[in-house]
Amino acid sequence: RKEVEQDPGPFNVPEGATVAFNCTYSNSASQSFFWYRQDCRKEPKLLMSVYSSGNEDGRFTAQLNRASQYISLLIRDSKLSDSATYLCVVSRTGTASKLTFGTGTRLQVTL
Amino acid sequence: NAGVTQTPKFQVLKTGQSMTLQCAQDMNHNSMYWYRQDPGMGLRLIYYSASEGTTDKGEVPNGYNVSRLNKREFSLRLESAAPSQTSVYFCASRYAGTINEQFFGPGTRLTVL
Numbered sequence: 001r002k003e004v005e006q007d008p009g010p011f012n013v014p015e016g017a018t019v020a021f022n023c024t025y026s027n028s029a030s031q032s033f034f035w036y037r038q039d040c041r042k043e044p045k046l047l048m049s050v051y052s053s054g055n056e057d058g059r060f061t062a063q064l065n066r067a068s069q070y071i072s073l074l075i076r077d078s079k080l081s082d083s084a085t086y087l088c089v090v091s092r093t094g095t096a097s098k099l100t101f102g103t104g105t106r107l108q109v110t111l
Numbered sequence: 112n113a114g115v116t117q118t119p120k121f122q123v124l125k126t127g128q129s130m131t132l133q134c135a136q137d138m139n140h141n142s143m144y145w146y147r148q149d150p151g152m153g154l155r156l157i158y159y160s161a162s163e164g165t166t167d168k169g170e171v172p173n174g175y176n177v178s179r180l181n182k183r184e185f186s187l188r189l190e191s192a193a194p195s196q197t198s199v200y201f202c203a204s205r206y207a208g209t210i211n212e213q214f215f216g217p218g219t220r221l222t223v224l
Contacts, residue, residue: 043215
């Protein structure tokens with residue numbers, strides 16, 4: 001079983017739609033959680049950290065459920081520019097901040 | 112600031128050839144990392160350097176060596192390239208503080224024939 005699992009998609013949604021991505025992690029020692037964004041043939045970039053109480057950054061909302069070992073990302077009012085692959089990432093305690101990446105969920109926003 | 116830079120951007124090798132991928136960062140970060148990204152596998156950590164003078168193996172270190180030349184530079188060497196090492200290689204760096212964000216370079220696309 002992969003340590004971080006995501007639905008690969010693709011998710012095809014019209015502009016303006018709301019879309020949600022889910023991610024599960026297997027190691028209960030995971031301490032830090034992130035969503036990274038990766039555009040086609042580019043490097044990953046941090047989209048947002050995920051906090052226990054949930055957090056929002058503009059149109060993006062991240063939630064964490066430690067009991068279920070589940071992370072989510074909600075994108076409201078999708079834009080064409082949101083088209084990318086979204087990577088769920090976790091880091092475990094005492095691992096020199098090594099990150100474990102999910103394989104990513106691809107989002108395509110269309111007109 | 113250039114951030115994290117990697118050279119070369121593209122490379123084609125024959126099986127058995129050797130090469131070194133270069134990575135440098137100008138953000139005064141303490142930690143540096145090498146990943147490979149393959150379709151359906153996500154990014155996997157090859158080696159990392161928590162601080163200048165230290166290196167450690169990651170998830171997939173076999174067939175690779177690294178050198179933390181100084182605080183800025185972290186190189187990855189393939190001594191005898193194999194087709195299984197065809198991949199996209201990313202270098203990343205991180206400041207050793209409470210924020211865990213890693214900053215990535217643009218990647219090196221390597222093909223081993």
